Amino acid sequence: MQSISLEVYRRLFKAWGPQHWWPADSPFEVMVGAVLVQNTNWKNVERAIQNLKSAGALVPHKLLGIPLEELQELIRPAGYFRVKAQRLRSLVSFFVDEFNGEISAMQATSHDELRQRLLSVHGIGPETADSILLYAVGKPALVVDAYTQRLFARHGWIPHGSSYQALKGHIEGELPVDATIYNEFHALIVQLGKIYCRRTPLCDGCPLQQLLPEGGVILEKCAC
DNA sequence: TGCCAGGCCGGGT
């Protein structure tokens, strides 16, 4: 396969169509969700988001005005609530202080500079930064998550233990530089992970079945 | 009933 990433994209998109990501009502909600979903089931994040909405806290200055302990209680369902409450404050303070709380100010910043500045925020690592770049700001930043790493490594498409940057670069090099494509690519991989992760063998019905090595040795157990 | 989810940080090799 000349470009495995593009082939994966084609097959998943053909099978499942556009995923309409990120599931949120506003770019700010995307940023908040990107922190809350760190190593956490999205179902739990939905509760936390709903709590924030009910409290009217899904606006930068409102969120920053909430006492820390209160913020912790609102996001408790998302897990790591003490850590994440602080991370939310760091991110939102950054957003307000450096961009006046306006997404348009982020869009006016160059991709590389914005990524560096996001990474400098406490609690924002490579995946969260890329999620914000892509899904909140609309920049063409490919998001690599645990599913993607397992999928590509277990099929031998990249070496085991490849770094985030290595995999991101590899996939970006095989796809058109297009935020819409990157958006769907990551969303479709997550969908794949939700269905075929762990105990379910990647076999009958999986859109990627025909990409497997003959006999499916590598994927005998699991796709992720 | 345990295991794990759309990571990241800090301290130690």
Added chain:
DNA sequence: ACCCGGCATGGC
């Protein structure tokens, strides 16, 4: 440059 323990709730 890696490796590891810690962080926490809710679903299956």
